[in-house]
Amino acid sequence: MLDLTPDELLSTTRSVRLRLDLERPVARGLIEECLQMAQQAPTGGNQQGWAFVVVTDAETRQALGRLYKQGWESYQQAIAERMKSAGVAPSHEALRVRRSAQHLADHMGDVPVLVIPCFAGRLDGLGNEAQASQWGSILPATWSFMLAARARGLGTCWTTLHLHHEREAADVLSIPYDEVTQAAMIPVAHTIGEEFKPAPRRPLDSMVHWEKW
Numbered sequence: 001m002l003d004l005t006p007d008e009l010l011s012t013t014r015s016v017r018l019r020l021d022l023e024r025p026v027a028r029g030l031i032e033e034c035l036q037m038a039q040q041a042p043t044g045g046n047q048q049g050w051a052f053v054v055v056t057d058a059e060t061r062q063a064l065g066r067l068y069k070q071g072w073e074s075y076q077q078a079i080a081e082r083m084k085s086a087g088v089a090p091s092h093e094a095l096r097v098r099r100s101a102q103h104l105a106d107h108m109g110d111v112p113v114l115v116i117p118c119f120a121g122r123l124d125g126l127g128n129e130a131q132a133s134q135w136g137s138i139l140p141a142t143w144s145f146m147l148a149a150r151a152r153g154l155g156t157c158w159t160t161l162h163l164h165h166e167r168e169a170a171d172v173l174s175i176p177y178d179e180v181t182q183a184a185m186i187p188v189a190h191t192i193g194e195e196f197k198p199a200p201r202r203p204l205d206s207m208v209h210w211e212k213w
Ligand SMILES: Cc1cc2nc3c(=O)[nH]c(=O)nc-3n(C[C@H](O)[C@H](O)[C@H](O)COP(=O)(O)O)c2cc1C
Pocket: 013, 014, 015, 016, 017, 097, 100, 101, 104, 157, 158, 159, 160, 161, 162, 199
């Protein structure tokens, strides 16, 4: 375990892309420990309707990596068109994230472990309360997994772009698409170096509304 205070853990669990060690295998026991921490997260009605597909098989990872790359390319194209029609150029920060994200898109299939958090049921056509309950029951567990990974020297990155092709990914993973929703795909690898910094964020008072909006 890394020597991190709770606040250091919470403020340095970054999206790791460039510093994922693609060569070093990740022990199954480490992933299981992180998943046990994930299971401590809250779920609506204590339903615990979550599932995590853990992929280490090289061919399956490459298949998911190809779907992710296609999703990334569609996303990049949509962003480029939006920026062109708005007549704006990407900021320095946006370019930095894009370079990092491009690297992950080029190597998603090479990351030693891919974790796909899922939940039972599909949300198509449901109202906000039902949606909030389902998403709110998988996202805390997944973030706990990522925090537990960071505490153990592993890097992760929340990604969603393979969901452009969720049905194809379900086929690759034998997930029953009509009964199970994929929430994300989390690449997991040992990090290259252990030092990560808190990220710049907008001032607190730009987002907090005390008492009323
Ligand atoms: C819902 C969600 C979806 C995301 N999807 C992707 C993704 O598909 N690919 C990617 O490289 N990063 C993805 N990210 C990571 C964000 O780009 C990242 O959190 C953001 O740039 C801030 O960086 P930080 O996490 O290091 O603070 C996603 C994050 C969230 C919360």
